[in-house]
Structure formats: C-alpha cells, structure tokens
Amino acid sequence: MIKVDNVVKTFGGFRAVDGASLEIRQGAITGLIGPNGAGKTTLFNVIAGVLKPTSGKVTMMGEDITGLPPHDLFHKGLLRTFQIAHEFGSMSCRENLMMVPGNQSGESLWNTWFGRKRIADEERALRAKADEVLEFLTISHLAEQKASQISGGQKKLLELGRTMMVDAKIVFLDEVGAGVNRTLLNTIGDAIVQLNKERGYTFVVIEHDMDFIGRLCDPVICMAEGKVLAQGTLAEIKANEQVIEAYLGTGLKNKDMVGA
Amino acid sequence: MDLLNAFITLSNFVIIPAIAYGSQLALGALGVTLIYGILRFSNFAHGDTMAFGTMVTILFTWWFQHLGLSLGPFPTALLALPFGIAGCALFVLLTDRAVYRFYRVQKAKPVILVIVSMGVMFIMNGVVRFIIGPDDHNFGDGERFIISARTFREMTGLEEGLAIRTSTGITVVTAVVVVALLFWFLNKTRTGKSMRAYSDNEDLALLSGINPEKVVVVTWVIVAALATVAGTLYGLDKSFKAFTYFQLLLPIFASAIVGGLGSPVGAIAGGFVIAFSEVTITYAWKKVITYVVPESMAPDGLVQLLSTDYKFAVSFIILLVVLLFRPTGLFKGKSV
Numbered sequence A: 001m002i003k004v005d006n007v008v009k010t011f012g013g014f015r016a017v018d019g020a021s022l023e024i025r026q027g028a029i030t031g032l033i034g035p036n037g038a039g040k041t042t043l044f045n046v047i048a049g050v051l052k053p054t055s056g057k058v059t060m061m062g063e064d065i066t067g068l069p070p071h072d073l074f075h076k077g078l079l080r081t082f083q084i085a086h087e088f089g090s091m092s093c094r095e096n097l098m099m100v101p102g103n104q105s106g107e108s109l110w111n112t113w114f115g116r117k118r119i120a121d122e123e124r125a126l127r128a129k130a131d132e133v134l135e136f137l138t139i140s141h142l143a144e145q146k147a148s149q150i151s152g153g154q155k156k157l158l159e160l161g162r163t164m165m166v167d168a169k170i171v172f173l174d175e176v177g178a179g180v181n182r183t184l185l186n187t188i189g190d191a192i193v194q195l196n197k198e199r200g201y202t203f204v205v206i207e208h209d210m211d212f213i214g215r216l217c218d219p220v221i222c223m224a225e226g227k228v229l230a231q232g233t234l235a236e237i238k239a240n241e242q243v244i245e246a247y248l249g250t251g252l253k254n255k256d257m258v259g260a
Numbered sequence B: 001m002d003l004l005n006a007f008i009t010l011s012n013f014v015i016i017p018a019i020a021y022g023s024q025l026a027l028g029a030l031g032v033t034l035i036y037g038i039l040r041f042s043n044f045a046h047g048d049t050m051a052f053g054t055m056v057t058i059l060f061t062w063w064f065q066h067l068g069l070s071l072g073p074f075p076t077a078l079l080a081l082p083f084g085i086a087g088c089a090l091f092v093l094l095t096d097r098a099v100y101r102f103y104r105v106q107k108a109k110p111v112i113l114v115i116v117s118m119g120v121m122f123i124m125n126g127v128v129r130f131i132i133g134p135d136d137h138n139f140g141d142g143e144r145f146i147i148s149a150r151t152f153r154e155m156t157g158l159e160e161g162l163a164i165r166t167s168t169g170i171t172v173v174t175a176v177v178v179v180a181l182l183f184w185f186l187n188k189t190r191t192g193k194s195m196r197a198y199s200d201n202e203d204l205a206l207l208s209g210i211n212p213e214k215v216v217v218v219t220w221v222i223v224a225a226l227a228t229v230a231g232t233l234y235g236l237d238k239s240f241k242a243f244t245y246f247q248l249l250l251p252i253f254a255s256a257i258v259g260g261l262g263s264p265v266g267a268i269a270g271g272f273v274i275a276f277s278e279v280t281i282t283y284a285w286k287k288v289i290t291y292v293v294p295e296s297m298a299p300d301g302l303v304q305l306l307s308t309d310y311k312f313a314v315s316f317i318i319l320l321v322v323l324l325f326r327p328t329g330l331f332k333g334k335s336v
C-alpha cells in the first residue's frame, strides 16, 4: 500500500534517515521498532509530508506522494499522530476532535452565511461522533476541558482519538502508548485491532514496548541508524543477530524493560 | 466646587475622545494581532494598509458625492466603506501572492517576515501618496454633531457643554458591531475555528486536513476589513493624511502588545489602555481641577503632564514597561 523507496533525510550533514526502503502491506498492523534516534519519527515525518526527503520516493497505492503537503495527504486518508502530543490548546477536548475532518461545508465562507442548516446538521453529527470517541477512550469527563490542561497521557489518547474521527486508510501511530498506563494501553491495543478489523485501517505503529508490539504487529520492521535492518515476525526479528546487537541487546538489560 | 460641570468637561475632553480613539486603536490592533497569531509575524505595513483602505474609501466617497449619492445625516464614506474594504482586500491578497507566500513556502523566520513587511510598508506608503497625495483630506460630510455643545448647554442649563460628534457615535457603534461579528466568526464558525486551530498549532492543523492557504486568504481578508474600517473611522474623526497613518503604527503595536500579541480580547483592552493613557496624559487639566478644588487652590498653569506633540511617547513608555514586566501582555498572548 505504501512503498518507501531509498529515502534519505539529512539535517545539516547528519543522515537521520539513510536510504530506508520498506513496504507497508494493506490491512496489516506493521510494527516499527529501533533504538532511540534510529530515524523512525523522521521517517514518519517524511511519509506524512511534514518533512521533504532529501532524496528518495514515497508512493501510496502506486501514486507518488513524495513531498505532498500534510493536509493533502490527510484527504487521501493518510493520518498520523505525534510522538510528542500536539493539541489545539485554546479549545476543549471535544472541539479538538471536532476540528479533525477538514473540508466541511462550514469551512466555505459562502456556507457560513447561507448554508446554516447544513452546517448545523454536520456539527451535530460531528459532536455525536466526538463524544463517542471520547467515551471509547474513557475520557468523556474531559470533553469540556481545555486541551492545554489535560495530562500528557490524556493528550496521547486525544491523539489517537483524532484518527478515529474520519475514515482513514492508513494511520501512523508514533509511540501512542508512551506515558499511558498499562490498562489503558491494553484498551488502546484493542482499539487498534478493532479499527483494523472492522474499519479496515492499515496501521504502522512505533513502539518500544515489546509486549505491545508482539500482541498487535505482524510484520515488524527494525530500524537503526537510519537504515532498515530487518523485517519479519517479531520472533524472527528477535532472533536476528543485527537487531540484537543494535537494539535488543544480549543481556537482561532489555526485552521487558525497553519502553517500560 | 462644581462636580457636575467638572464631569461634563472631563467627558467632553477626555472620556469621549478617548473612547473613540480607543475603538480605532482596538480595531487596528485586532488586525495586527490576527496577523501575528495566524501568520506569525509583526506586520509593520499595517498602518499603511489602513491608509490604503481608507484611500480607496475616500476615492469612492468622492465619486459618490460627484454622483449625488448620500446617506443623509450620515457620512457618505459609510456607503463607500464596503468598496474600500474590497479594494484593500484585493491589494493585500495580491501582496500576499507576490511577496509573503514566497517566504511562507520557505518557512522563513518571523524576523525575516517582519523586515519583508517593512518593505511592503514603504511600497504601500508610496502607492498611497502617489494616488491621493501627501496632503490632508477631510472627507466627512452629513451632520457634524449628534449633540452640539450649544444644544447641550441650552438643554441642561449647565455652564459646560458636551458635544458628541457624529463621527464619534459612528466609531463606537461600528467598532462594537465589527468586534461582535469578529468574535462570532472566530468562535462559532468552522472557518473561524480553523483559524484558531492554525494559530494554536500549525503542524497539527495541517495534519488535521486544514488547508493553510485558505486560512491565510481568509485572515488577510478579515485583516483588510478591520484595517479599512479602523482607518476610515480615524479619518472621519480627525482627517486623512498618509503620514499620520504611518505614525499610528506605534500606538497600534503598543495596544496589541500591551493586551498580549495574538489575543483578540487583549487587542481591544490594549487599545483602550493606550488611548486613555495618551489622552489623559496630554490633556490640560486646569479647567477640571478648577471646578473640583476650592477657588483659592485653583491652579495657575495648564496642568498638562505632556504636550500633545509628545503623545507617541506615551505609547512608547507603556510599551517598554509592559515588555519589561509582563512580556506576554495583559491577556497572556505569545511572548514577543
């Protein structure tokens, strides 16, 4: 579905992504792992149009999407969340969610004045949807709260909620579980599986929590130093010599500890 | 002691003029604050944008007067105002296309945009002087007063008169209507919310599917409207002169910064803070004090803290104090 072809992204002279190539299969939940600074987030940014690659190509279902602006990609059904949660600080959590589906009829100045009824209907539907998502994420009580005032973990949930407001095709989740407690993490995991099964979302998930990855993801891709090291099932990845050396380590230092 | 006459004098020379001036500054500062919040730079060309919009309004006013159109007791300029807004919006959008967009695409730093806006300022200034000339123009017509000082004296039998000029009344009413519309727009409509979202967090707005170019266009149109209204009201109240509008930049920026850059409520509050400070500090208090204190204590001098020639110093000092002690302004805008 998404094909990343030899993408390079440099900052100054530093090659954050150094010739990464990979393919995301439609309908799969792909895990992306790798040590801190491996270039995972940077690769997400390149795919989602936040950063233009220095070289290389990204295609989505055969269409070249390299360097398209994020809002265009959004309308093509490509969504992402931020590793460091972003929010519209001056708005309530509900309004934050309601901002998501861009291009509503209320956005045209003409309709603002002359299409009041249609906008009102749309708003009502959106509001119901937002409330449903908040409920699902167990943060209904925060609906009226200003998004700048909620906790870090709650902001993460809001990030995830955003992707549930529209019918996405592919969603990139950047450490959506970091800073979220274990029970909620399981809920999030369930939500991802459900969205994948019922709404046909394709997911790419960056996580440091191996249990989480193991439960959801197949295949798993491991990056290090801007390159793709290996791809396969988690078991295969865990057995891969290079991966062990670069990321998982050989001793007790890791495995369960990583990301905890 | 004569408190009533003192109060009338105070209203006539301080309160009413300051309210009118404050409304004009508030409208100007709203434009500056919107550009700052959404396009993320301090627009030095704002004074001249006001001048440009006002100039177009004046040209239409003259044309309407030539055609014999009028609004009766109201100034013809009100009829010309929508055309002034349209002309100004067009000009500003062209400027954006030709100049600002280039830097936006490159994600240029705000400092660079500030300097670019200074370039735009000089060009607009030149265009306005080229078209309408550098001189003073009075373009107000219709009734001059809602209540004149003489009528007021006859009505009340008081010694002091209270004059309310038509331009003052129109300024206040228009400002209230415009501000109400703006807040409704920003808080209730989808486009307004997109603008706020874009101002809150640009990256997230883009990833939420909000088209930045659309937000930018709407912002410029609103700013052009605010600038033209502010400029026209100021011109009706005083007179139109290109250089005066350029000078207005200081009190307008002072208002926006005092209120908190990026905060619309702040811009309004800031406008009135600056206006009241400027008027009270440059007013000669002799008359009011003479009414209030016993005769023996009546002052000999004018009791004027600062000559009106130095009125801009007032904005400047307030600006400095705010930047030193509360850089985010009264209403917690973004710090400068």
Ligand SMILES: Nc1ncnc2c1ncn2[C@@H]1O[C@H](COP(=O)(O)OP(=O)(O)OP(=O)(O)O)[C@@H](O)[C@H]1O
Binding pocket: A011, A014, A016, A034, A035, A036, A037, A038, A039, A040, A041, A042, A043, A083
């Ligand atoms: N805007 C930037 N400017 C300069 N260097 C950057 C920038 N963004 C990322 N980098 C560098 O690129 C490298 C890869 O960063 P990236 O955020 O992609 O890592 P990551 O794999 O997501 O790590 P983590 O697991 O810690 O989130 C890092 O060394 C980082 O310092």
Ligand SMILES: [Mg+2]
Binding pocket: A040, A041, A042, A083, A174
């Ligand atoms: Mg990362």
